[in-house]
Amino acid sequence: MEGGMPRRGGTAFDQAGNMRARSAALRDVAALAGVSTMTVSRTLNEPERVRPDTRARVLAAVERLDYRPNQAARQLVTGRSGVLGVVGVDTDLYGPAATLYAIERAARRSGYAVDVAGLGSSDPGSIAEGVRRLRTQQVDGLIVVVPHQAAADGVRDLHPGLPLVAVDAGWGMPVPVVMADQTGGAARATGHLLGLGHETVWHISGPVDWMAAQGRIQGWRSALQAGGRLVPEVLSGDWSPQSGYRLGRHLAGDPHITAIFVANDQMAVGVLRSLHEAGRRVPEDVSVVGFDDIPEAGYLWPSLTTVRQNFRDLGGEAFRLLLQRMKGGTEESLKIISTELVVRRSTGRAP
Amino acid sequence: MEGGMPRRGGTAFDQAGNMRARSAALRDVAALAGVSTMTVSRTLNEPERVRPDTRARVLAAVERLDYRPNQAARQLVTGRSGVLGVVGVDTDLYGPAATLYAIERAARRSGYAVDVAGLGSSDPGSIAEGVRRLRTQQVDGLIVVVPHQAAADGVRDLHPGLPLVAVDAGWGMPVPVVMADQTGGAARATGHLLGLGHETVWHISGPVDWMAAQGRIQGWRSALQAGGRLVPEVLSGDWSPQSGYRLGRHLAGDPHITAIFVANDQMAVGVLRSLHEAGRRVPEDVSVVGFDDIPEAGYLWPSLTTVRQNFRDLGGEAFRLLLQRMKGGTEESLKIISTELVVRRSTGRAP
DNA sequence: TACGTTTCAGAAAACGTTTTATGGGCGTTT
DNA sequence: AAACGCCCATAAAACGTTTTCTGAAACGTA
Secondary structure (H helix, E strand, O other): OOOOOOOOOOOOOOOOOEEEEOOOOOOHHHHHHOOOHHHHHHHHHHHHHHHOHHHHHHHHEEEOOOOOOHHHHHHHHOOOOEEEEEEEEEEOOHHHHHHHHHHHHHHOOOEEEEEEEEEEEHHHHHHHHHHHHHHHHHOOOEEOOOEEEEHHHHHOOOOOOOOOEOOOOOOOOOOOOEEEEEHHHHHHHHHHHOOOOOOOOEOOOOOOOEHEEEEEEEHHHHHHHHOOOOOOOOOEOOOHHHHHHHHHHHOOOOOOOEEEEOOOOHHHHHHHHHHHHHHOOOOOOOOOOOOOOOOOHHHHHOOOOOOOOEHHHHHHHHHHHHHHHHOOOOOOEEEEEEOOEOOOOOOOOOO | OOOOOOOOOOOEEOOOOOEEEOOHHHHHHHEEEEEEEEHHHHHHHHHHOHHHHHHHHHHHHHHHHOOOOHHHHHHHHHHHOOOOEEEEOOOHHHHHHHHHHHHHHHHOOOOOEEEEEEOOOOOOHHHHHHHHHHHHHHOOOEEOOEEEEEHHHHHHHHOOOEEEEEEEEOOOOOOOOEEEOOHHHHHHHHHHHHOOOOOOOOOEEOOOOOOHHHHHHHHHHHHHOOOOOOOOOOOOOOOOOHHHHHHHHHOOOOOOOEEEEEHHHHHHHHHHHHHOOOOOOOOOOOOOEOEOOOOOHHOOOOOOOEOOOOOHHHHHHHHHHHHHHHOOOOOEEEEEEOOOEEEOOOOOOOO
């Protein structure tokens, strides 16, 4: 190798002799505009502090070279990456996906990028692993969407020193939490059915290690108890239509059962099906309420009475709280997103 | 301010006098282990090139200080960030969400982080903007999940110089493309209906500016033409159950229509509903086929015959192709993921 | 005109890692 | 016993930005 040219300050050529092997740096812009790198940096970050004509010259150079600041270099000195991490379960479920999109949208509006880390499972170890991955990426803040009890426990043990907000993690966490009003929604759903004259309401729940499942069970139970009703045994599914179908078949066989509150709409689809197969009409013989209000809910046959969760608000609030923490604020530490009962045709008066 | 201590090399104290205001750097580990920073770096990156006893000492120090490499610094010198960008439409639709998760999973397995950029709309400008955002984040490669025609056009104009793979973008792109076999799936669905004795098959499509919608229209049309059948006018929806319902009502009124191929399962839900309301039985009077095989499909009433897309494969292949490109390979440039007709109870012999 | 104040721009150091080049110790070969 | 390699470890430079400090010019006022 003969000598080699100095790397710093020289015009960039690639092996073939073409210009621009490496992309433009601050230095290149500065040279073209005839100013120092600092002036370029300032022009970009605090434009008002540089004289209009200088600014114009710099911006022209930026434009001409298609200059894009190197985030890594900036981050190295500022300590901020402009990236937010989102840890979530790796699932097709409507809720988590919708929440993720809402977070991303809110973050983007504020100029943050979003790094996602999916989790195969969600034991405390696995969630710690996800957090570790994102910390390695130097994220400025973290939103943990971990609806499992175990995961929530994992959140407690997390390394501090990084702003963090949990979504759906239940009460009593050492970090700010945003969650939908599962309990209230479930109670309203149950109350609605009781109000229609049903003796009691059966419940098909989600996996009991999910916070949301627990909240819905609790709301359902307390509504029954408030009305002095018998609290039937909880049937526990896994959120899938298939599990709804399977458990629904049990219930369909018992003619005394006239009202079912299902913990999510997907399982409700399976329940509706099992009732159809058993020849029990909805809502004439049996009333069904779901949870989530997935887009299909209003177009099932019959259309599904359900509890709507506003995932967009959920994600938006999670981001807002995180931003607050990142700025050092600490006012709010729990935000409950209200849920809404949407009455459609799958519920009717008790037979 | 009195003097101030030198920042470099000094032990880190915060204002209160506690240690570890800043997190451990290579230098700190090196000091503790009694070696140079380079030895630490090598221990972490090429462990076999350092003597076992030294290695042990270094690793102990790493452990003790809870050292995590600073990605920004590493990236600054290597030019690699270890981050992949995924730009996608900002939607709740099952397909895109499932694809994103599949990509994330595959990337994670290979040690890459994933940065997502949602798009409000997907005109060429908006997609260029999304790509720009991710380039700023110094991603090592880019997967563009942009099912719109307009977006696909936008991909053509993208800045080169960054490995890029498009998902669902159609043929003839200047970049590698991974897509599901929309056309074949639609043709099989249509052929299935014709095989059951139906005169012809009506089609409710997705928005015609979506590549997937175009592919399915084309498959449906060619299957009809191959059978010498009349090709009815295409009714175009927006993927939502509501639009399926609205368009379904038109078709439900015409007793000559006995077979409908719907471009996705969500719209099919709306179609089923409109048929029920009109008193037309499925499959006795009308047969319906959907597309996607969403989890609910098998539990609708009647269960829905549909074309299954393997989104996991789609995402996995997209990542594989991208990795290939990032390594400089250029063998494959088009990968078609096969689709599969799943026959259930919503299709039957022509009346 | 001289002085103090403000505004604008530049120089140098620093962020934490890897790349490249160099040096010392040790075993093997003649 | 000297010379040659090889392995292991180190020193210094470089990546591209911002922070901090310093200087010069421009402005207003006395």
